Amino acid sequence: MEEPGDILKADHREIKKLLSAFDGMAAFILQKDSLPDEDLEKAFAVAVEFADKCHHGKEEKALFPHISKASPDVGAEMARRLTSDHAAFRKLVGTMLELVPNATVKKESRAVLAKQLGTYTRLLTEHIKVEEKKLIPEVEKSIEPDQRGEISEQFELIEEETMGHGAHERYVTIIDQLAGLYGKKA
Ligand SMILES: [Fe+2]
Ligand SMILES: [Fe+2]
Structure with missing residues (x-):
């Protein structure tokens, strides 16, 4: 059974590519003074789903x-903080989505949107770092291997329930396209 930490890290690699595309889109918005309409819409759909x-x-x-439960002090505190980060990201994505119609027509709204995209990518990058450097090691230290196996099984179920069968691969393909168009060139 795959380690839950490895499954999360694989997701993080995709999310980091998405963030690199968002950064590129923020630069595009400022340079071209217009929105990359369809691609921006696609990227937000990936961010949400x-x-x-x-x-x-x-x-x-x-x-x-x-x-x-397994780490009531360190682990529970991290889980609380990371959960409130998720709530903040959800709110920020909602705010940006609401801003899109105005940003299509108004320069000032475009500047705000570009700035918020930058905030989102910066904060989510930091969040991922904390999970990889602190949370995942804590998981491996304090949760028994058989329970970690159960978590990995639950991950699979959640994936099927939230996105449906085969959706993961479809999103990865979209992320690769967006990163190819807007992401940092290696
Ligand atoms: Fe997270
Ligand atoms: Fe994560």
Whole structure:
């Protein structure tokens, strides 16, 4: 059985590519003084469905309850903080989506949107770092291997429930396209 930490890290690699595309889109918006309409819409759909509902869903529904029990001080505190980060990201994505119609027609709204995209990518990058450097090691230290196996099984169920069968691969393809168009060139 795959380690839950490895499953999360694989998701993080995709999310980081998405964030790199968002950064590129923020630069595009400022340079071209217009929105990359369809691509921006696609990227937000990935942020909502893949990054939030599915990935943050796995952490909130399957991992955080276990780590809070297995590590009531350090683990539970981390789970609380990371959950409130997720709520802040959800709110920020909602705010940006509401801003899109105005940003289509108004320069000032475009500047605000570009700035918020930058805030989102910066904060989510930090969040992922904390999970990889602190949360995942704590999971491996304080949760027994058979329970970690159960968490990985729950991750799979959450993926099927939130996105449906085969959706993960479809989102990865969209992320690769967006990262190819807007992401940092290696
Ligand atoms: Fe998270
Ligand atoms: Fe995460």
